[in-house]
Amino acid sequence: MDEIRESLLKQSKASRKDQFGRAISFSALALIVIVVISIFYFVASKGLATFFSDGVNLWGFLTGSEWAPSQVGDNGKPLVGAAPMIIGSFLVTLLAALIATPFAIGTAVFMTEISPKRGAKILGPVTELLVGIPSVVYGFIGLSVIVPFMRAVFGGSGFGILSGAMVLFVMILPTVTSMTVDTLRAVPRHYRESALALGATRWQMIYKVILRGATPGILTASVFGMARAFGEALAVQMVIGNAALMPHNLTSPASTLTSVLTQGIGNTVMGSLENNALWSLALILLLMSLVFNLAIRAIAKKGAM
Amino acid sequence: MTEKILTTENVRLYYGDNEALHGINLDYDQYGITALIGPSGSGKSTYLRALNRMHDLQDNVTVNGNFMFKGRDIYAPDTDTVALRKEIGMVFQQPNPFPFSIYDNVAFGLRISGEKNKSVLDEKVETSLKQAAVWDEVKDDLHKSALSLSGGQQQRVSIARALATAPEILLLDEPTAALDPVSSHKVENTLMALRDQYTMIIVTHSMSQASRLSDRTAFFMSGDLIEVDSTKQMFLNPTEQKTQDYISGRFG
Numbered sequence: 097m098d099e100i101r102e103s104l105l106k107q108s109k110a111s112r113k114d115q116f117g118r119a120i121s122f123s124a125l126a127l128i129v130i131v132v133i134s135i136f137y138f139v140a141s142k143g144l145a146t147f148f149s150d151g152v153n154l155w156g157f158l159t160g161s162e163w164a165p166s167q168v169g170d171n172g173k174p175l176v177g178a179a180p181m182i183i184g185s186f187l188v189t190l191l192a193a194l195i196a197t198p199f200a201i202g203t204a205v206f207m208t209e210i211s212p213k214r215g216a217k218i219l220g221p222v223t224e225l226l227v228g229i230p231s232v233v234y235g236f237i238g239l240s241v242i243v244p245f246m247r248a249v250f251g252g253s254g255f256g257i258l259s260g261a262m263v264l265f266v267m268i269l270p271t272v273t274s275m276t277v278d279t280l281r282a283v284p285r286h287y288r289e290s291a292l293a294l295g296a297t298r299w300q301m302i303y304k305v306i307l308r309g310a311t312p313g314i315l316t317a318s319v320f321g322m323a324r325a326f327g328e329a330l331a332v333q334m335v336i337g338n339a340a341l342m343p344h345n346l347t348s349p350a351s352t353l354t355s356v357l358t359q360g361i362g363n364t365v366m367g368s369l370e371n372n373a374l375w376s377l378a379l380i381l382l383l384m385s386l387v388f389n390l391a392i393r394a395i396a397k398k399g400a401m
Numbered sequence: 402m403t404e405k406i407l408t409t410e411n412v413r414l415y416y417g418d419n420e421a422l423h424g425i426n427l428d429y430d431q432y433g434i435t436a437l438i439g440p441s442g443s444g445k446s447t448y449l450r451a452l453n454r455m456h457d458l459q460d461n462v463t464v465n466g467n468f469m470f471k472g473r474d475i476y477a478p479d480t481d482t483v484a485l486r487k488e489i490g491m492v493f494q495q496p497n498p499f500p501f502s503i504y505d506n507v508a509f510g511l512r513i514s515g516e517k518n519k520s521v522l523d524e525k526v527e528t529s530l531k532q533a534a535v536w537d538e539v540k541d542d543l544h545k546s547a548l549s550l551s552g553g554q555q556q557r558v559s560i561a562r563a564l565a566t567a568p569e570i571l572l573l574d575e576p577t578a579a580l581d582p583v584s585s586h587k588v589e590n591t592l593m594a595l596r597d598q599y600t601m602i603i604v605t606h607s608m609s610q611a612s613r614l615s616d617r618t619a620f621f622m623s624g625d626l627i628e629v630d631s632t633k634q635m636f637l638n639p640t641e642q643k644t645q646d647y648i649s650g651r652f653g
């Protein structure tokens with residue numbers, strides 16, 4: 097009797113293993129959470145110091161158009177207007193997504209509807225290859241192909257928002273395309289069948305049923321591309337011209353949040369206003385990527401079929 | 402002697418090298434309901450989908466035989482399948498409205514045919530939904546998503562969607578299989594009410610449904626048409642032993 101009781105009370109080997117596994121995965125999770133929280137805390141505390149310890153006005157920071165943190169303006173306040181970079185970032189991002197999305201849709205339709213067999217064979221390897229190319233290579237190609245091209249077509253230096261957008265367009269295209277392909281593939285077969293059974297042509301089936309049904313997914317893909325474009329630093333920095341000026345047109349040198357960050361962060365002293373102002377830019381980046389994430393979730397939730 | 406609206410002769414259909422239909426001969430008068438019954442895998446859906454060329458969507462399917470719809474060869478090389486499918490509509494087993502509003506679902510067939518006139522669309526949507534006996538349940542909110550309806554309502558909207566293009570023939574592949582008895586009953590009533598205006602071919606596993614609904618019943622087994630006769634004759638006094646066995650539930 098006691099024997100049975102003892103063996104029941106004693107932990108079995110399997111349940112000990114189970115606990116061990118649980119402990120490992122829990123600690124991994126805890127570590128990740130701690131890292132994420134620390135990053136947020138670090139960026140936020142540094143980024144907010146600009147406003148709290150250095151006394152910069154938040155509104156002025158967001159809307160001011162002069163960026164020269166080491167100098168003071170006529171009013172005696174430091175010149176930390178981040179608007180040129182914020183606008184630059186949004187412009188390159190939106191432009192890149194605006195060009196990439198139709199391209200992605202076209203390619204995806206070809207690969208899923210028109211030539212699925214060849215599509216599957218080509219898309220996978222090509223996407224993996226393109227995603228694997230380091231961004232400095234994209235930037236370098238942009239520098240040696242796109243910038244001279246822009247110079248020839250629009251005059252000027254060739255550096256600018258348009259060049260940045262073009263490079264980003266190429267960079268996000270594979271991701272956006274493969275996500276769009278996934279959404280098109282996920283459109284249930286019966287939608288296709290019922291559309292055709294109602295006398296739709298193949299083209300009508302594609303754009304009236306499949307693309308319409310897949311709109312939330314395509315939007316998600318597009319926002320995903322934007323998130324990637326918004327955070328890309330190196331490639332953009334190489335072709336945008338890096339002038340912290342309000343962009344007046346798409347082909348004059350400009351800058352983005354990321355390009356200013358990569359350039360400046362090594363050249364400023366920790367704790368100084370110049371340094372803190374850069375952290376504020378980083379904070380904006382972080383918040384934006386949060387916004388992109390939330391947008392993706394919201395779209396996915398709303399469009400769940 | 403009435404003119405047959407649809408005749409199929411010696412239908413052989415292959416999935417790859419596998420012959421799934423072994424020479425089916427069946428024809429249909431205009432109007433009325435023909436039920437296709439038979440055990441699972443006997444080729445009912447396969448046969449039905451051959452009638453509006455749905456097998457075209459798949460690569461490895463070969464269809465042989467003679468299909469005549471109002472004197473035209475369905476499988477002639479110059480057949481416009483798009484036009485054909487507007488005349489031979491289809492309702493599937495799973496209720497499958499598009500993820501659009503009820504209105505847009507029903508108007509779909511008309512819109513793709515180029516109908517833009519709002520009042521024509523409104524009217525046709527209303528008549529089709531009434532014909533499908535779902536109008537009273539959805540009329541207050543035609544612009545809500547069809548996916549928010551119950552399965553039975555969705556299936557009746559799918560029927561309305563198929564009716565809106567005014568097909569001559571309606572193919573129904575187990576249209577009530579996914580529905581509860583109350584919804585099935587409503588769909589059956591819908592079909593009953595349409596029997597004087599449409600030629601309907603319905604696949605069903607329910608013997609009682611076949612006997613209630615159809616004028617004529619065809620019994621399929623293993624890719625062969627065993628017997629076809631008036632429903633009354635088939636259920637009361639079938640010629641073939643196999644039919645007798647299947648109907649009385651001895652196999653299948």
Ligand SMILES: Nc1ncnc2c1ncn2[C@@H]1O[C@H](COP(=O)(O)OP(=O)(O)OP(=O)(O)O)[C@@H](O)[C@H]1O
Binds near residue numbers: 421447
């Ligand atoms: N897409 C396909 N590819 C290959 N074989 C198929 C395909 N569809 C059906 N078959 C085969 O053809 C035969 C007839 O199938 P079918 O779906 O027509 O039967 P059914 O009578 O409709 O059965 P159920 O009552 O279960 O719906 C079966 O043996 C099936 O395995």
Ligand SMILES: [Mg+2]
Binds near residue numbers: 445
């Ligand atoms: Mg079937």
